[in-house]
Amino acid sequence: MTRPVGYYVHHQGAGHLQRAIALARALDALGRRCTLMGSFSGLDIAGAPGPVLDLPDDRLDRSFDGQDGADQRPECFHYVPLNHPGIRARMGRIAAWAAEHDPALIIVDVSAEVALLARLLSVPSLVVRLSGTRTDRPHLEAFRAASRLLAPFPEALDGGDVPAWIREKTLYGGFLGGAPVKLAPEEDGxxxxxxxxxxxxxxxxxxxxxxxxxxxxxxxxxxxxxxxxxxxxxxxxxxxxxxxxxxxxxxxxxxxxxxxxxxxxxxxxxxxxxxxxxxxxxxxxxxxxxxxxxxxxxxxxxxxxxxxxxxxxxxxxxxxxxxxxxRLAEPDALARTAAAIDALCRDAG
Missing domain, CATH: 3.40.50.2000 (Glycogen Phosphorylase B;)
Structure with a gap:
């Protein structure tokens, strides 16, 4: 049986989910089942082609910025507040899913903590690398733990301050949009x-x-x-x-x-x-x-x-x-990226 893919989706903004659904559909077309995992309250997941694992919220408050502000936080993490039952349940459900389904790959978009959890679970990971200067310790350790990195943008848009080993580990997916829109009216000003x-x-x-x-x-x-x-x-x-x-x-x-x-x-x-x-x-x-x-x-x-x-x-x-x-948009970016992800899964066995 074809081993599935887990896809962790960050809950900040709608772009992560839109990208995840588009990639999940492309993987589904290749016969690779994909389970989306994340906190989806208030988000539209109707377009997901496969299973969805809704996770407990991990935020401390509504001003969530992805970091917990603790001065004693281990240097490989961004966000690990203590005594948070949502985080405990969240990580437990991901681990339980991995133990039950034996995934070929976990895609992480985005979380240093989930990237490191995948490594602890002995599951290969494809960690999404966003734009910006991400050379802090948690990002570098997440990138190091990953089997490969996925940049959801063309290589031409990559920054000049990215270490060479990160570039070499990166699959440049290009812009990963959904189904093409029908071009009806012309520009009207x-x-x-x-x-x-x-x-x-x-x-x-x-x-x-x-x-x-x-x-x-x-x-x-x-x-x-x-x-x-x-x-x-x-x-x-x-x-x-x-x-x-x-x-x-x-x-x-x-x-x-x-x-x-x-x-x-x-x-x-x-x-x-x-x-x-x-x-x-x-x-x-x-x-x-x-x-x-x-x-x-x-x-x-x-x-x-x-x-x-x-x-x-x-x-x-x-x-x-x-x-x-x-010219920055490649018509086959989504299909090409899905095929590369499927190849990573096949290499995993």
Missing amino acids: RIVVVFGRGGEGGRIEALIAAAAAVPDRAWHVLGPVTGTGSPPDNLNLHGWVTDVRPHLVPASLVVGGAGDGLVTAVAALGKRFLCLPEPRAYDEQGAKADALERLGAAVVHRAWPEAAAWPKLVADGLTLDPGIVR
Whole structure:
């Protein structure tokens, strides 16, 4: 019988889950069953093609940043608070699943602790390596414990401060999106602003100011928005949408952070991109935005712009060659990566 794959999904933001479901579907098409493992409360897992193992929440409070702040924490960990029953149950369920199902591989997206747990369980692991400067001790030990590393971005977007041994261990998967969207309408001049679940969302007052600064364009906003104010006629608030891609198709300019999900969609659709990287641990979004800017694939502004800055930023964004960002998207990236993962599983026996 074909040995299964376990796929641990981090609960910060929706991008990890979207990537996991896309890869799980591609593995399923190769006959490799994949069990998604994570805390899925409030997330849409209807698209998962196989079993789902819902884990107890491990957060201490709502300000969770992936670290526990303890000055006596072992140096190989980011987050190991003591006397937390959720963590105890969480790790126990992963271990019990591995003991019962004898997986060929555990994909870890992302957690230094789960990566090290996989090694302790004697299970080969494929650890997802995100953008940013990740040369701290926990990341390095997780990378060392892994059989291989998976970068969910093209090699052209990798940072220059990555040690050679990490690059050599990395499988560059490219942008790992889901099923292609149907390209129906052509661009109609609109600006589409996207806020993800992993950040603070938008402020209606700032969006009103932006729309007023560029009044000749229709503005469409996807994602959470807070605050009070009456939107002008050219500002349209759509709230949270499960799939942003159909909304991006008619956009002449996309505005948003440098999260994996949005950058993947922008590249796949070949959209001019005004990138506003959000603060993230290890400068994850900042590093990715710098690489996009270096390649000429985006205009980058490292904060929400003041009203007076919008006309020039929009004008600069509209002069971008969309072919540059489109060339970063490989149509076969998902299938190629799934095939490489299946090969790792076969090597495991």
